[in-house]
Amino acid sequence: MLTNPSSKYHPFPPVALADRRWPNRTITQAPIWMSTDLRDGNQALFEPMNAERKLRLFRTLCGIGFKEIEVAFPSASQTDFDFVRRLIDDALIPDDVTIEVLSHAREPLLRRSVEALHGARSAIVHIVNATSPPFCELVLGMSRAEVLTMAVKAVLLVKHLTAEQLQTQWRLQYSLETFTATELDFAVEVCDAVSAAWGATPDNKIILNLPSSVETATPNVYADQIEWMHRHIARRDSVILSVHPHNDRGTAVAAAELALMAGAERVEGCLFGNGERTGNVDLVTLALNLYTQGIAPGLDFSDIDAVVRDFEACTGLSVPPRQPYAGELVFTAFSGSHQDAIKKGFAAQQPGSLWNVPYLPFDPADVGRGYDAVIRINSQSGKGGIAHLLESHYGVVLPRRLQVEFSQVVQRHTDRHGGEIGAEQLWQLFAQTYLDVAQPLRYLGHQLFEHAQGQGIQLQIELDGEPHALIGVGNGPIAATIQALGSLGGAVSVCSYEERSTGSGGDAQACAFVELAAANGPTAYGVGMDGNIVTASIKALLGGCNRLTNHADFRQRRAIENEGFTAVSSPTAVNPTA
Numbered sequence: 001m002l003t004n005p006s007s008k009y010h011p012f013p014p015v016a017l018a019d020r021r022w023p024n025r026t027i028t029q030a031p032i033w034m035s036t037d038l039r040d041g042n043q044a045l046f047e048p049m050n051a052e053r054k055l056r057l058f059r060t061l062c063g064i065g066f067k068e069i070e071v072a073f074p075s076a077s078q079t080d081f082d083f084v085r086r087l088i089d090d091a092l093i094p095d096d097v098t099i100e101v102l103s104h105a106r107e108p109l110l111r112r113s114v115e116a117l118h119g120a121r122s123a124i125v126h127i128v129n130a131t132s133p134p135f136c137e138l139v140l141g142m143s144r145a146e147v148l149t150m151a152v153k154a155v156l157l158v159k160h161l162t163a164e165q166l167q168t169q170w171r172l173q174y175s176l177e178t179f180t181a182t183e184l185d186f187a188v189e190v191c192d193a194v195s196a197a198w199g200a201t202p203d204n205k206i207i208l209n210l211p212s213s214v215e216t217a218t219p220n221v222y223a224d225q226i227e228w229m230h231r232h233i234a235r236r237d238s239v240i241l242s243v244h245p246h247n248d249r250g251t252a253v254a255a256a257e258l259a260l261m262a263g264a265e266r267v268e269g270c271l272f273g274n275g276e277r278t279g280n281v282d283l284v285t286l287a288l289n290l291y292t293q294g295i296a297p298g299l300d301f302s303d304i305d306a307v308v309r310d311f312e313a314c315t316g317l318s319v320p321p322r323q324p325y326a327g328e329l330v331f332t333a334f335s336g337s338h339q340d341a342i343k344k345g346f347a348a349q350q351p352g353s354l355w356n357v358p359y360l361p362f363d364p365a366d367v368g369r370g371y372d373a374v375i376r377i378n379s380q381s382g383k384g385g386i387a388h389l390l391e392s393h394y395g396v397v398l399p400r401r402l403q404v405e406f407s408q409v410v411q412r413h414t415d416r417h418g419g420e421i422g423a424e425q426l427w428q429l430f431a432q433t434y435l436d437v438a439q440p441l442r443y444l445g446h447q448l449f450e451h452a453q454g455q456g457i458q459l460q461i462e463l464d465g466e467p468h469a470l471i472g473v474g475n476g477p478i479a480a481t482i483q484a485l486g487s488l489g490g491a492v493s494v495c496s497y498e499e500r501s502t503g504s505g506g507d508a509q510a511c512a513f514v515e516l517a518a519a520n521g522p523t524a525y526g527v528g529m530d531g532n533i534v535t536a537s538i539k540a541l542l543g544g545c546n547r548l549t550n551h552a553d554f555r556q557r558r559a560i561e562n563e564g565f566t567a568v569s570s571p572t573a574v575n576p577t578a
Contacts (some may be wrong), residue, residue, distance in 0.1 A: 001357065006411045011217075012216050012217035013204060013222055014221070014224070014563075015221060015225055015228055016226035017224045017227060017228055018557075020223075020224055020227055021227065021262075022224075022226075022227050022258060022262035022263075023261075024323055025255065025261040026261065026264075027261060027290065027293070027295060027362055028295070028297060028299045030180075030287070030290055030295060030296060030297045031066065031260055031264065031265055031266050031267045031301075031578055032067075032240065032242075032266040032267070033065075033066055033067070033068065033257075033266075033267060033283065033287070033298065034066070034068040034069070034070060034100065034242070034267070034268040034269075034509035035061050035066045035068070035069045035070065035268075035269070035270065035283065035300060036070045036244075036264060036269065036270055036273070036280060037057060037061060037069075037270045037271055037274065038054055038057060038058060038069065038070065038071045039070040039072055039101075039102055040268075040270065040275050040276065040280060041053070041206055041270040041271075041274040041275055041280070041315070043073070043274050043276065044274055044276045044279070044417070045274075045317070046316065046330055047316060048079075049081055049314055049315065049482060050079075051079070051082070051086065053313070053314040053315075054071075054083055054314070055083075055087075056310060056313070056314050057093070057310060057311070057314040058071065058087070058092070060307065060310040060311070060314075061271075061356055062097055062471065063300070064299050064300050064301065064307065065145075065298055065299045065300050066097070066299070067096055067098060067236065068097075068098050068124065069097060069098075069099055069100065070100040070101070070102060070124075070126065070268075071083065071084060071087060071097075071099045071100065071101065072084045072101050072102075072385065073101065073102045073103070073115035073404050074101050074103075074112060074113050074115075074117075074513075075103050075104075075108070075109035075110075075112040075113050075168040076086070077117075078079045081116050081492050083114070084099070084116040084117065085116060086103060087099060087122050088117070088118075088119050089119070093120070093121065095121070097122075097172070098122040098123065098124055098128050098169075099117075099120060099122075099124070100123070100124035100125075100173065101113050101123070101124075101126060102126045103125065103126065103127060103128070103130060104127075104128060104129060104152035105127050105129040105150050105151055105153075106154075107154075107157060109132065109487045110127070110154060110157055110158055110161070111157075111161065113125060114158065114161040114165075116557050117163065117168065118165060118168075118572060119167065119168070120168050121167075121168065121169065122168065122169040123168055123169070123170060123171070124171045124172070124173050124207070124387075125158050125162065125170065125171075125172055125173070126173040126174075126209075127151070127154050127158065127172070127173070127194075128174075128175040128176050128177050128501045129147065129150060129151055129154070129175075129176075129177060130147075130176075130177040130178045131147060131176045131178060131179065131182040131186060131187060131190055132178035132179075132181035133182075133183070133523065134178075134181065134360070135177070136449055137297060137384070138313070142536070145330070147190070148189065148190055148193055151174070151190055151193065151194050152193050152197045152509065154192060154198040154234070154397050154456065155172065155174065155198050157371055157524060158172060158391070159172075159197070159198060160323050160524055163521050171205075171206075171207065171223065172193045172198050172206050172207065173206070173207035173208075173209055173242070174191070174195075174198075174207070174209065175209040175210075175211055175214050175244065176190060176191070176208075176209070176210060176211070177211060178211075178213045178214065179211055179212070179213065179225070180211075180212045180213065180214065180215070180216050180217070180222060180225060181213075181214070182217055184228055184229070184232075187210070187229065188229060188232045188233055191208050191229070191231060191233050191234075191239075192235070193207065194206070194208075195233075195234065195235050195238065195239060196234075196235075196438070200235050200238035200239060201235075201238050202237050202238050205238050205239060205240050205354070206238065206239055206240070206360075206500075207239075207240045207242050207266065208233065208239050208240070208241055208242065209231075209242040209243070209244055209263075209266075209268065210225070210226060210241070210242065210244075210246070211243065211244035211246070211268075211473045212243070212245040212246050212252070212255055213244075213246060214242065214246060214277075215245070215246055215247065215248035215249040215250075215251065215252065215255070216246050217250055218249075218251070219251045219254040219255040219257075219258045220258060222245070222255045222258065222259060222322055223255070223258035223259055223261065223262040224262070226241070226258075226259045226262040226263055226264050227242065227262035227263055229241070229263075229466050230262060230263030230264075231263075238308075238526075240265050240266050241263055241264050241265050241266065241267070241320060242264065242265070242266035242268060243255075243256060243259045243260075243264045243266070243267055244257070244266070244267075244268040244269070244280065244281075245267075245269070245280070245281040246275065246276070246278065246279070246281075247273055247275075247277075247278040247279045247280065248277060248278050248282070248407070250278065252265065252269075252273065252279070252280065252281040252282065252291065253281055253282055253286050255281070256269070256281045256286055257286070267281065267283070267286065268280070268281075269281035269282065269283040269286065270283060270284035271283055271284055271307065271311050271497055272281070272284055272311060272317075272319055272323060272326065273285070274315060274317060275532075282324070283299070283466035284301060284304075284307070284324075284325060284326055285323075285324045285325060286322070286365070287301065288301060288325045288362070291362075291366070292362050293359060294441070301326075301367050302366065302367060302368055303367070303368040303522055304325065304326050304367035304368055304369065304429040305368060306368075307326070308326055309369075314548070316451065318572045322464065324365060325362065330361040331360060331364040331369055334479070338359050339384045339385025339386075339388060340356075340384025340385070341358035341384070342357060342360060342385075342387065342388070343384040343387060343388040344358070345357030345359075345360070345383070345473055346388070355359070361533055384403070386403065386406060386407050386410055387403045389423045390423075390426065390427065390430060392423075393423040393424075393427070394423075394427055394502065395501075395502035395503050395527070396430075396500075396502055397500050398513070399496070399498050399513050399515075399525075401515060401525070402515070402525045402527075403498070405524070405525055406430065406434075406525075407434065409429065409433050409497075410426070410429065413429060426525060430513065433447060433547075434523050434526065434543055434547075435527060435528075435543070436527060437526075437543045437546040437550075438503065438546070439464070439465045439546060439549055439550070440463055440546065440549060441461055441462070441463060441485075441546050441549075442461060442462040443459055443460075443461060443538060443539050443542050444462060444467065445460045446458060446459045446460065446481075446534075446535070446538055446552055448477060448480075448528050448534070451473045451480075453473045453474065453475070454473070454474060454475040454476065454479075454480075455473065455475065455476050455477055455479070455480045456471070456472070456473045456480055457471070457472050457473075457477060457480040457481055457484055458470075458471060459471075459472065459481060459484045459485075459538070461542065463488065469482055470484035470485065470486075470487055470488075471487075472484025472485070472486070472487075477534045477537060477538070477539055478497065478514075478541065481541050485541070485545065492517065492519070492544075492548060493516065493517050493519070494514060494515070494516060494541075495515040495516065495517050496505065496513075496514070496515040497512070497513070497514050497515075497522060497537075498512070498513045499512045499513070499533055499536070499537065500513075501513065502529070508531075509529050509531060509536075510530055510531065510532065510533040510535075510536040511527065511529050512527070512528045512529075512533065512536040512537040512540040512542040513525060513526075513537060513540060514526045514527075514537070514541050514544050515543075515544070516527075516544040516545065516547075516548055518548050521547065521548070523548075524544055524547040524548045525544060525547070526540040526541055526542065526544025526545065526546075526547060527540055527543060528540030528541070528542075528543060542573075
């Protein structure tokens with residue numbers, strides 16, 4: 001049991017920033033993006049990527065639109081060194097992409113890193129060293145002054161090594177590892193010292209990266225730290241302020257967004273948040289969050305499924321089904337109330353208008369997703385979702401009362417069988433319930449003729465397998481059919497009638513919906529489909545009669561009363577011209 005955490009942990013101290021400005025700001029443009037998938041993300045894998053998988057992911061990142069990509073830690077392994085050389089020697093780097101390599105602030109490692117980049121058109125050397133008290137004292141065993149000296153010497157060495165290679169456009173990045181646990185006065189002292197050592201100018205900016213190496217506080221505290229640095233570092237016009245949020249508290253995306261409001265200009269992270277421990281900031285989520293606010297992110301996720309496939313193939317990791325924007329189920333609703341709202345939203349959404357569909361803050365089509373999986377049916381679903389699937393997949397628009405009736409059929413099916421029911425299986429259940437009901441009455445054919453009362457019909461049917469020819473007249477085909485069926489005995493009335501088309505052009509099918517009621521008994525819908533609307537209507541009438549006849553309550557009442565089968569017309573419910 002978790003008790004008395006104050007005896008073991010202490011809250012992070014607040015930042016002295018009484019006049020903080022970031023809460024009143026909004027993000028108005030996308031940051032500079034830097035992908036660390038091939039370095040930081042690769043280090044976090046059970047099985048690091050081989051050269052071919054790294055190359056595939058590199059090409060994916062370039063295709064998405066990343067202009068800065070940290071490709072390796074070349075001083076850490078021959079594999080990483082060789083990968084950097086392959087990118088350069090085989091001319092695999094697009095002209096508008098700058099590669100970056102990471103090195104600790106040690107001379108042999110820095111020399112090896114610069115050597116790996118020899119001949120590159122454009123490159124960033126990324127120096128990192130820890131600056132927080134626990135690391136200075138426990139890991140490095142250094143004083144503040146010694147840590148500062150180490151950082152400056154590393155920068156001066158890189159400046160010297162790169163000055164000899166004029167064919168490359170060199171840039172420097174310096175990261176204060178464990179920045180969030182570093183005293184701000186020391187953090188700004190180190191930043192100012194390294195930018196002076198590099199000779200940063202507005203035309204030769206240094207990248208100062210302030211990582212949340214471990215999330216130690218709420219995102220607003222990180223924003224305060226970033227704003228404090230933004231307002232206190234020297235040569236601000238010669239600095240690109242970068243952030244590298246980790247996700248230990250599960251708030252990396254929020255931390256990155258607030259950091260941008262606080263003055264950061266650049267964000268480092270990984271696709272889908274891969275990285276050590278709980279991972280780095282999820283760049284897909286962050287970029288598409290901007291997109292939903294009307295800000296062009298500068299990254300192309302219009303085929304999110306292709307990005308997911310490449311990521312999973314290269315890293316061996318899986319994108320969870322509920323991952324924002326990219327998960328298999330993020331645009332899917334099973335809940336009946338959600339489905340009903342989404343269905344109504346789709347019906348109201350006009351082409352070219354602002355997106356306004358309930359429960360879907362984002363148009364799935366923008367990331368290459370169709371609408372097929374937006375509504376899926378299981379035991380939690382309702383009439384709206386069921387109606388949407390039938391309409392979107394088969395063009396059948398159900399009357400509202402039929403939605404209610406059929407949803408009960410689906411509910412019984414899913415309760416009995418469990419699991420999800422797809423569109424094809426849903427259609428089979430609909431057809432089995434309404435279209436394929438041929439007992440005891442089965443349609444064989446009909447002929448219409450003119451009559452003094454309006455319309456006559458000769459109806460050929462089977463009743464329990466025996467053929468019958470029935471005659472009826474009325475003020476339209478439906479009324480005539482009702483009278484023809486009356487010769488069989490029993491009593492039913494037409495409560496409502498609707499007809500719709502299930503398509504357009506020569507392949508269009510007419511769909512008729514008839515709601516019937518037995519005298520003092522239950523109601524049931526009949527549905528008929530045919531290329532001819534009259535035929536569809538007759539099939540619907542017969543189907544409705546069959547469903548009433550097969551209704552348990554109706555069968556019991558008929559047995560008691562020993563009734564025949566009679567049909568009567570409800571003049572107010574039947575369209576007299578149909």
